[in-house]
Amino acid sequence: MRISTAALRQSDARMFTLVVQGLKAAGTRTAERCFSIPLSQMQTTLRMINQQGGRLLSVTPTDQVSASPAPAPSAANAAPAPVTTPVKHEAPPVNLYKPKDPYFGTVLGNYSLLAEGAIGRVNHITFDLSEGNLHYVEGQSIGIIPDGVDSNGKPNKLRLYSIASTRHGDNLEAKTVSLCVRQLQYEKDGETIYGVCSSFLCDIEPGAKVKITGPVGKEMLLPPDEDANVIMLATGTGIAPMRAYLRRMFDAGERAKNPAYQFRGKAWLIMGVPTTPNLLYEEDLQAYQAEFPDNFRYTKAISREQQNPSGGRMYIQDRVAEHGEEIFTMIEDPKTHVYMCGLRGMEPGIDEAMSKAAEAKGLNWSELRPQLKKADRWHVETY
16 A cells, blocks of 8 residues: 555654554564655655565554544545556567667577467467677567568568577577467458568578578567566467566576576466467467466466356456456555566556455555556556
């Protein structure tokens, strides 16, 4: 909980008693603790409480302490859940290769990720990086410049794709990068149009050379804290960065490669797809869930097979609404980060679901979201 002192500015000399629960002290977590402070120290003390994971139970003028403690601000007036100062990351590599001087990566593998009966086309494509200095971290993207020219005779334009592998690559040798690519397909004037770059990648054969730029991106970096909680909201190929996070957290080879990072927090993936055959990396996700049941939770929204409470199709925003109270209980923990990736059209529905869930807890989502963003706890990458 966070409160504003705006309504209490009668005098900086006034004293207040704060009752706090769950504050970390000397490596332990206290059940309840009281602070008696002047108003001038209120913001500093609240910041310390947030940073140490405490929960504010009540704020009482000291001259009223003999009476029953006043409750903390009511739900109707409660300010947003605790945020923190922005997470500090090691500086990620950026723009090591640019469009005018790209890296030429060799295709090592290209295979379909879909089961029989799936809608569309989605491939997992891996490139060799052993010849140059292209490296990256989880949550970044690379650019692909497809061969050929456009209708005006100019070279095809670069397209960005979220990286689906960890910094060590799928083979754990730090010499590859992998993408999860859906072939873009839409109808226009009665004609089926296919995406230039996505078709180029889905059709490419092992051994071919591809122009790669980057890496780019700081928005989707995973927090370095091993005890962080990570809520992941993904639709379709938006699972790409989530796959990288989950491999870093739970893959046996990755854990052996990362002795300084042994994830102990809670990871929750809420995944939206149209049909069961469209679920991506399902075998890995099921394995993580079986091996780490206390750390990994996996929730699916399969729109053409499941119904929401209103009888309509089950979309990812319906799952967010269904689990809104749990999600916001996690968000109250300053160690919780939320990641959203997929088609831009997913944002309004999730925003509406988060607003309703926040309102149920007496919170204003339009105020809380930018604060979480500023604290580097709300991460969005849509396209």
